[in-house]
Amino acid sequence: PILRLLEAQLQDQRREHEEEMEALKNQVDLMQEELEKQQQAFLQTLQLSPEVQVEFGLQQEITRLTNENLDLKELLEKLEKNEKKLKKQLKIYMKKVQDFEASQTTVPAERRPQERNMQVAVQRKEKDFQGMLEYYKEDEPLLIRNLIT
Numbered sequence: 001p002i003l004r005l006l007e008a009q010l011q012d013q014r015r016e017h018e019e020e021m022e023a024l025k026n027q028v029d030l031m032q033e034e035l036e037k038q039q040q041a042f043l044q045t046l047q048l049s050p051e052v053q054v055e056f057g058l059q060q061e062i063t064r065l066t067n068e069n070l071d072l073k074e075l076l077e078k079l080e081k082n083e084k085k086l087k088k089q090l091k092i093y094m095k096k097v098q099d100f101e102a103s104q105t106t107v108p109a110e111r112r113p114q115e116r117n118m119q120v121a122v123q124r125k126e127k128d129f130q131g132m133l134e135y136y137k138e139d140e141p142l143l144i145r146n147l148i149t
Helices: 002-047 050-105 112-126 137-148
Strands: none
Touching: 002 050, 050 137
């Protein structure tokens, strides 16, 4: 049974490898065709007058920039979708933080001052700066909420 399993895995790997090789060969063929087309266009361009060469070059550049703009628009759309997704997640997390803060206010009053005193002492020891603002770790949820709103 183990030998058959290994043979099946080997055959699967061989098939995947052959498929990859075929895809790569097709890609190489397409690239060769594109290269030949570009070489022919270049040779034709060299035979044209200087004015026509400039015009042809400008046309090529316009085409390239148009394609680049389309790619950038597609990227922008993806980033906007990602931004919306992240904003939704942020709202969910902010709701969780608010719920957590609300649940913390229900903690007995005699425990809270001790916890805060311990946190403050730890904060003063660490002094972990990551940006241009200095704040206590316990004020972070409030700061984040204010930044967002």
